Amino acid sequence: MMNWLYLHGRAIVHALRRLLAQPLGTLLSALVVGIALSLPGGGYLLLDNVATLARGVSGTPEISLFLDMDAGAAERAAIEQRLKATPALASYRFVSRDEALRQLEASGLGDVLGGLTDNPLPDAFVLAPRTEDPALFERMAEDMQAWPKVAQVQLDSAWVKRLHALLGLGRSAVLMLAGLLGFALVIVTFNTIRLQILTQRQEIAVSRLLGATDPFIRRPFYWFGGLQGALGGLVALGTVWLGVRALSAPVTALAETYGAVFTLGGPDWRAALAIVAFAAFLGWLGAAISVRRHLAVT
Incomplete structure (x- = not known):
């Protein structure tokens, strides 16, 4: 040596x-x-x-999870428990239908929404995955779409x-x-x-x-x-x-x-x-x- x-x-x-x-x-x-x-x-x-x-x-890409209009508090809590148990999520936040309506009114659509008798917006969860892998977004959306009381899952990953x-x-x-x-x-x-x-x-x-x-x-x-x-x-x-x-x-x-x-x-x-x-x-x-x-x- x-x-x-x-x-x-x-x-x-x-x-x-x-x-x-x-x-x-x-x-x-x-x-x-x-x-x-x-x-x-x-x-x-x-x-x-x-x-x-x-x-x-462009900001952090997100996933929007919209609930059925008839989803109650018990269903929302069950979905939130599932989100907490999802390791691929970095964070999430709940947006109630009333809060979503106020955000639309603040954005300048108050005149359009003023003629509505009922709030047409559903409750939703806004999710932030840990990574920006488009394949991860699609897998998560496919899984969550099958959850009970989930009406639609919208991806914000096109630009990603x-x-x-x-x-x-x-x-x-x-x-x-x-x-x-x-x-x-x-x-x-x-x-x-x-x-x-x-x-x-x-x-x-x-x-x-x-x-x-x-x-x-x-x-x-x-x-x-x-x-x-x-x-x-x-x-x-x-x-x-x-x-x-x-x-x-x-x-x-x-x-x-x-x-x-x-x-x-x-x-x-x-x-x-x-x-x-x-x-x-x-x-x-x-x-x-x-x-x-x-x-x-x-």
């Missing part, structure tokens, strides 16, 4: 020396990787923020379905872009390592004459590609952070026009770690392919 750690530590030091020996090339490579990865990274972050903004503007569909399309496009750019970055690292192998071919030949094994020779190149990719991931994080800072004020002003309080958020530590790890993996992958391709003929 100690020998394994020593060999990898030696390889890391060797790779760092190679990176520091050519600062301009290292910087340019990191910029290429970082700018390329900032596009899908920023796009995915933008989608998450758009979803949060849309929910803040549209939002989920748009976000799904956006995430698919971002993942496709990430795949294409990732493939391009593997090619960039492939060529970089190829040039490293060509410039060190005499050193590699001498190492082999001294008894160095192929894993020993390959290990510094793997770390070189991984560290170069990780540096590009850090550049990508910085680019995304600068973009968030630049767009924060305009996005906040746009949200205020819709009466929403919203602040554009940057990537959390998990997203930041994922970006750096993905960039390091791309660098390692390009290095591994290049080493296996060119070291055998060196």
Whole structure:
């Protein structure tokens, strides 16, 4: 175990020396990787923020459960007990028929309702599910529609379905872009390592004459590609952070026009770690392919 750690530590030091020996090339490579990865990274972050903004503007989706006109207090209490026992509900509130009528009158329909002799509105429960999954809304509505004394269940999930569909399309496009750019970055690292192998071919030949094994020779190149990719991931994080800072004020002003309080958020530590790890993996992958391709003929 100690020998394994020593060999990898030696390889890391060797790779760092190679990176520091050519600062301009290292910087340019990191910029290429970082700018390329900032596009899908920023796009995915933008989608998450758009979803949060849309929910803040449109409000929380709800389910309206209307009772039969002849439902009495006992039936209402039984339905309320069922709602309390439903784990998928975050909250609910009862709206009596008299309260619903007053809300309609306050909304400017008093003249229309003034000619009615009886209140035509039923008692209702307004439900707020714990999640905004459209499939959950439909399952709950189907189950509740079969409850006794429930006349109708109305879903407020049409905009949720549209939002989920748009976000799904956006995430698919971002993942496709990430795949294409990732493939391009593997090619960039492939060529970089190829040039490293060509410039060190005499050193590699001498190492082999001294008894160095192929894993020993390959290990510094793997770390070189991984560290170069990780540096590009850090550049990508910085680019995304600068973009968030630049767009924060305009996005906040746009949200205020819709009466929403919203602040554009940057990537959390998990997203930041994922970006750096993905960039390091791309660098390692390009290095591994290049080493296996060119070291055998060196």
